[in-house]
Amino acid sequence: MKKFFKWGLLFLVALIFIGTFVFLYQKSRKKETSYQTVSPEVTDLYKSTIVTGKIEPRDEVLIKPQINGIIAEIYKKAGEQIRKDEVIAKVKVIPEMSSLNSAESSVRMAEINLRQTEKDYQRMKNLYEQKLVSEEEFDKARVTLEQNREELRNREDALNIIREGISKSNASFSTTLVRSTIDGLILDIPVKVGNSVIMSNTMNDGTTIASVANMHDLLFKGKIDETEVGKIHEGMPVTLTIGALQDQKFQAVLEYISPKAVETNGTNQFEIEAALRDSSGTRIRSGYSANAEIILDQALQIIAIPEGCIEFNGDSTFVYILKQEVPQQFERRQVITGVSDGIKIEVKSGLNKNDRIRGNMQMPE
Numbered sequence: 001m002k003k004f005f006k007w008g009l010l011f012l013v014a015l016i017f018i019g020t021f022v023f024l025y026q027k028s029r030k031k032e033t034s035y036q037t038v039s040p041e042v043t044d045l046y047k048s049t050i051v052t053g054k055i056e057p058r059d060e061v062l063i064k065p066q067i068n069g070i071i072a073e074i075y076k077k078a079g080e081q082i083r084k085d086e087v088i089a090k091v092k093v094i095p096e097m098s099s100l101n102s103a104e105s106s107v108r109m110a111e112i113n114l115r116q117t118e119k120d121y122q123r124m125k126n127l128y129e130q131k132l133v134s135e136e137e138f139d140k141a142r143v144t145l146e147q148n149r150e151e152l153r154n155r156e157d158a159l160n161i162i163r164e165g166i167s168k169s170n171a172s173f174s175t176t177l178v179r180s181t182i183d184g185l186i187l188d189i190p191v192k193v194g195n196s197v198i199m200s201n202t203m204n205d206g207t208t209i210a211s212v213a214n215m216h217d218l219l220f221k222g223k224i225d226e227t228e229v230g231k232i233h234e235g236m237p238v239t240l241t242i243g244a245l246q247d248q249k250f251q252a253v254l255e256y257i258s259p260k261a262v263e264t265n266g267t268n269q270f271e272i273e274a275a276l277r278d279s280s281g282t283r284i285r286s287g288y289s290a291n292a293e294i295i296l297d298q299a300l301q302i303i304a305i306p307e308g309c310i311e312f313n314g315d316s317t318f319v320y321i322l323k324q325e326v327p328q329q330f331e332r333r334q335v336i337t338g339v340s341d342g343i344k345i346e347v348k349s350g351l352n353k354n355d356r357i358r359g360n361m362q363m364p365e
Helices: 002-028 097-129 135-164
Strands: 035-038 041-057 060-063 069-074 087-093 177-179 184-188 210-213 218-225 237-242 245-257 262-264 267-276 289-306 311-313 316-324 329-340 344-349 357-362
Touching (some): 041 267, 041 329, 041 344, 097 135, 218 289, 237 267, 289 357
Antiparallel strands (some): 035 357, 041 289, 060 210, 069 087, 218 267, 237 245, 237 289, 245 267, 262 267, 311 316, 316 329, 316 357
């Protein structure tokens, strides 16, 4: 019994030893590497750049008052269409006391002059009827009377403008009425009834009553890096994607490239503008964020492969062509490449459509 147990133990130790040896041998054997293969395809490639920016109207007009005062009434609101010369708001005048006193004094003086002139005219008229003065002298008295009457009307108008901002003789052109200077859409009315407003002068820009723009003439405005600005030019087509309208694409034309760089976060960038060709049927709001895609280069109906299949060695490029399936054997071949879109790359020479190329991924074991 003991002898049987002894031989059994020896057999078990030998079995473990042989198993360990076989396991280590298998682990030490070099495994064959298997690669996925791809075939060239005939396709179109486009190399493009993306520029971020905003949609803005070409011309946004700021409407300002012609007098100082307080907003008495507002007749429009943001988002409404407006025609040129249509009234947006009414300003109540707050007259300056010195100007008011001067104007009132001027009116009183004109009234005094007119009363005296009326007396002189009446006296001259009586003398003329009695044939005691010439017709020429009587005409002078009549002209003087008319001149003084007109002077009083002018001074009363000036006083009324200072008090109310309205001329009695030209009420339709009242400076208290703030009117739009263009046809368009009201983008914003930043004032409220009761707000004080001032007119534009050499000392300040004045208070903006409303901003109005033609929303049928829109521009994309963005900035492009200096490494790419040399590859674009005016007149190039631009495809716009607006953040709020992601399901739609808008076509535009590059109109402007700034001649001067602007430093942004340590890099030089150039401002660009592209005009939307047609946005009818879609309401685009001023300030929408947008991305502009500009095609820098293209290659049509060419042979292309995944860029990851290319081996770059200095200025040369190579691919590995499959020569044998099992076991896999590849031949290194130099190729000439062209346009790349970052995923696929054009192969100008050194490859044909029937070749199978080693991919950049190994097949699972």
